[in-house]
Amino acid sequence: MQKNKYPPGDLAIWIFILAELLVFAAFFSAYAFTRLKNVELFNHYQLTLDRNAALLNTLALITSSYFVVRAVADIREDDSKGCKRWLWAAIAMGAFFVLIKGGEYAHHFGAGVTLSSNAFYMFYLSLTFFHFMHVILGMVILAAVALKAGRGGYSADEHTGVETGASYWHMVDLVWLILFPLVYVMR
Template sequence: MATLAQQDHPKYPPGDLAIWIFILAELAVFAIFFASYAFTRMNHVELFNQFQQQLDRDAALINTLALITGSYFVVRAVAAIREGASQICLRWLLAALGMGCLFLVVKSAEYSHHFSAGINLSTNSFYMFYLSLTFFHFMHVIMGMVILAAVALKARRGGYSIEDHTGVETGAAYWHMVDLVWLILFPLVYVMH
């Protein structure tokens, strides 16, 4: 009974505890970035509102839906490996990677549009924050995809089982963090004015 209760209410989150310490550090850094954006905006409200209107919200919406869906696919991958279904887990991980690729393609197209219009970090305070924040997050998406790809490779070789699937949960936790951060970044930078 005690064992069952512990399984129902574990003391630690799923995955390796080290990734959670890393996630907390990442969240702290993003929080500083977000707060800096919001407090800098206080002194440049008109400028921030004006240039925010020039951003492609359709692209941002597609990217938000892609990351949320990617996170859901990772949830399915974890559920599959908890049942010992390695190949199904692999398929969900590949689907999540597909969502990650979609995000990178759409975001790259946005960057290409900005750079071809001569926009860079020095253009103004708004674009300095927009480019820095979104590129920092972009790098995290790539990092998350590398982790998911490594997990997928191991799943393909049958490296996870019902008893041992901490690696899948660890990769999943990082990917969800990338999604979580974007869920704040999207309204803050693209919508709130």
């Protein structure tokens, strides 16, 4: 099989993705080593999180990523309509994530939780909200790509925009795949 020299999409998005991943890696490591000094506190407050909601969100992001893979596959076969449909399905999954996560935030803020409540909530709120903003940005990017695909703006020969948006969205999924077990499960 012929291998490519560069990853799919615009190379600039990959520089951006690597920079973003570096920030999240620092966040994850800081969480783990701060927990090291506050094990009881982290274990106690972790139990206040809704693991069922986190499961639904994980399934939503994995499914949306899969839909984006199908969108890229369709445009490579010159199927703009199929590409557009898969992208809107992925955006719907993203909206589901935002809805569930928003519900979690409403619950915690309603209970008086803030960034300064304790070290666990500081990490939980800042990490998940930082990721949450990436989900929203990803949805905006996918919507722009879907609209252009709907107008026939991509083809089998030229679909860099689809691959660029897809790569960003997969990064959002990738970060959550580490965040979910680290913050909600590992104890």
